[in-house]
Amino acid sequence: MRKRSTPLGQPQNLYALYRKNLFETPYAHTLLAIAGTPDAPGKAIGLAMYFFNYSTWTAKPGVYLEDLFVDPAYRGKGVGKALFAELGKVAEEKDCARIDWSVLKWNKPSIDFYENTLGATTMSEWMGMRLEGSQIQNLRKFRLASS
Numbered sequence: 001m002r003k004r005s006t007p008l009g010q011p012q013n014l015y016a017l018y019r020k021n022l023f024e025t026p027y028a029h030t031l032l033a034i035a036g037t038p039d040a041p042g043k044a045i046g047l048a049m050y051f052f053n054y055s056t057w058t059a060k061p062g063v064y065l066e067d068l069f070v071d072p073a074y075r076g077k078g079v080g081k082a083l084f085a086e087l088g089k090v091a092e093e094k095d096c097a098r099i100d101w102s103v104l105k106w107n108k109p110s111i112d113f114y115e116n117t118l119g120a121t122t123m124s125e126w127m128g129m130r131l132e133g134s135q136i137q138n139l140r141k142f143r144l145a146s147s
Contacts, residue, residue, distance in 0.1 A: 031086045033079045046070040048083040058097035065101035084118060102128060
């Protein structure tokens with residue numbers, strides 16, 4: 001995950017936050033792809049980090065894939081497909097209506113994989129929105145007075 005974070009400008013040392021938010025207070029779940037043999041310890045080569053949401057349109061839960069990462073040395077070897085297969089199993093077990101995720105517009109290899117290999121649909125009618133830091137704090141001005 002640290003390798004993946006660096007190109008996007010994120011801090012390299014996020015381990016304490018990951019540990020807290022994934023294990024102590026699990027806001028998200030993680031599927032890990034491990035390469036190894038029975039005689040040698042495994043090495044993490046991929047991950048799918050997800051959380052559950054709810055759709056009022058379908059009246060069912062859904063899965064939101066927050067991050068998918070496959071070590072570049074293992075890309076094209078079925079690791080991404082295996083992670084999505086496990087994510088699909090989770091979605092089926094929880095009776096989820098869908099799996100949603102975002103992809104950067106310039107990430108053509110990933111978009112091709114999602115559309116051509118997985119059969120994913122591009123959601124062109126939706127646009128991502130975000131509030132961060134001081135923008136979240138600015139929401140305080142909209143709070144209603146308590147009675």
